[in-house]
Amino acid sequence: MTTFNEFVVKVHSRCNLACDYCYVYESPDQSWREQPRVMTEETFADVCRRIAAHRDGPVSLIFHGGEPLLAGAARIERFAALAREIIGPVLLRLQTNGTLVTAGFAAACARQGIRVAVSLDGGRAANDKHRGQSYSRVRNGIALLNAERDVFAGLLCVVDTSNDPVETYAALLAHEPPSVDFLLPHANWVTPPPRPGSYGDWLVAVFERWYRAPVRETRVRLFDDIVTLVLGGSVTSETVGLAPVRVAVFETDGSLEQVDALKTAYPGAASLPVKDLEAALREPGVVARQIGVAALAPECLRCPVRDVCGGGNYVHRYHPARGFRAPSVYCDDLLKLVTHITAAVRADVARLSSAR
Numbered sequence: 001m002t003t004f005n006e007f008v009v010k011v012h013s014r015c016n017l018a019c020d021y022c023y024v025y026e027s028p029d030q031s032w033r034e035q036p037r038v039m040t041e042e043t044f045a046d047v048c049r050r051i052a053a054h055r056d057g058p059v060s061l062i063f064h065g066g067e068p069l070l071a072g073a074a075r076i077e078r079f080a081a082l083a084r085e086i087i088g089p090v091l092l093r094l095q096t097n098g099t100l101v102t103a104g105f106a107a108a109c110a111r112q113g114i115r116v117a118v119s120l121d122g123g124r125a126a127n128d129k130h131r132g133q134s135y136s137r138v139r140n141g142i143a144l145l146n147a148e149r150d151v152f153a154g155l156l157c158v159v160d161t162s163n164d165p166v167e168t169y170a171a172l173l174a175h176e177p178p179s180v181d182f183l184l185p186h187a188n189w190v191t192p193p194p195r196p197g198s199y200g201d202w203l204v205a206v207f208e209r210w211y212r213a214p215v216r217e218t219r220v221r222l223f224d225d226i227v228t229l230v231l232g233g234s235v236t237s238e239t240v241g242l243a244p245v246r247v248a249v250f251e252t253d254g255s256l257e258q259v260d261a262l263k264t265a266y267p268g269a270a271s272l273p274v275k276d277l278e279a280a281l282r283e284p285g286v287v288a289r290q291i292g293v294a295a296l297a298p299e300c301l302r303c304p305v306r307d308v309c310g311g312g313n314y315v316h317r318y319h320p321a322r323g324f325r326a327p328s329v330y331c332d333d334l335l336k337l338v339t340h341i342t343a344a345v346r347a348d349v350a351r352l353s354s355a356r
């Protein structure tokens with residue numbers, strides 16, 4: 001058993017956007033409707049005490065939602081101070097849709113050392129296709145975060161293969177993000193992803209632009225992680241590799257869940273029947289995401305890229321007959337991407353060794 005070290009805390013359970021792929025509001029699990037809208041200070045303090053009792057090393061706490069800024073900048077600032085008081089040293093992060101960021105909020109994040117990541121799917125047309133007419137507000141929000149030192153952490157982009165890959169990447173780079181995370185839309189074998197094009201080809205095209213750039217433009221977590229794994233290093237990722245997943249989620253009422261995205265599988269898939277973090281580590285769903293290779297499908301066990309791909313995101317494996325013991329619904333795409341990156345990295349390693 002590996003302790004949790006990343007705690008997603010939902011400080012508000014509603015959102016002011018209605019993105020069409022949202023895994024909370026558009027999924028089969030509608031349990032958010034029963035949650036209080038806002039986390040109270042009392043509940044937040046209780047969550048922090050549970051984290052403090054559980055921790056056995058560095059931890060991070062991510063203010064999340066719904067849209068966390070609906071809880072108000074003042075509440076988030078109070079919560080940040082409370083988290084440090086109760087947990088001690090803790091890396092504070094916040095994930096937002098960016099539409100409600102104000103100069104006051106950005107300044108509060110700078111005071112409290114909160115690093116803020118923003119969801120944005122590319123340029124105006126690409127973003128507004130799925131995320132309402134939010135582009136202008138998000139762009140302004142990012143500019144306010146960027147005006148503060150060390151507040152803007154980067155962008156999260158859900159891949160839509162009908163958008164041009166390199167244009168999408170370039171549109172994200174225009175905001176000078178320290179990092180970009182490309183996410184595959186949450187899908188599984190019951191609800192497969194839309195496929196106007198190949199996700200593998202799309203990601204390979206972005207990788208080529210990123211990897212061959214004359215200077216490092218930004219950190220792309222998915223690519224960095226795959227390169228690290230190809231070189232024999234280890235990464236903590238829900239998307240690739242075989243390292244134990246160490247994320248726990250707190251709902252606004254303080255109840256504990258597994259990663260939210262499991263809600264895309266079936267109602268209740270993310271729920272945990274226990275309050276205690278230690279007990280949660282013994283829950284089958286958590287164990288399955290911590291035992292690496294032992295949880296993989298037979299196809300993955302035989303796969304040449306097994307240790308790098310790791311079967312992909314656990315959430316994307318769900319199959320009506322096989323449960324989570326199936327390859328990712330993105331198997332072909334992952335195979336293509338990992339094979340491509342492996343060849344690129346090995347070619348460079350060979351070139352550098354022969355040049356010595």
Ligand code: SF4
Pocket residue numbers: 299300301303304305306309310311312327328330331332334335
């Ligand atoms: S590429 Fe497919 S078969 Fe190979 S490890 Fe990934 S999901 Fe499994």
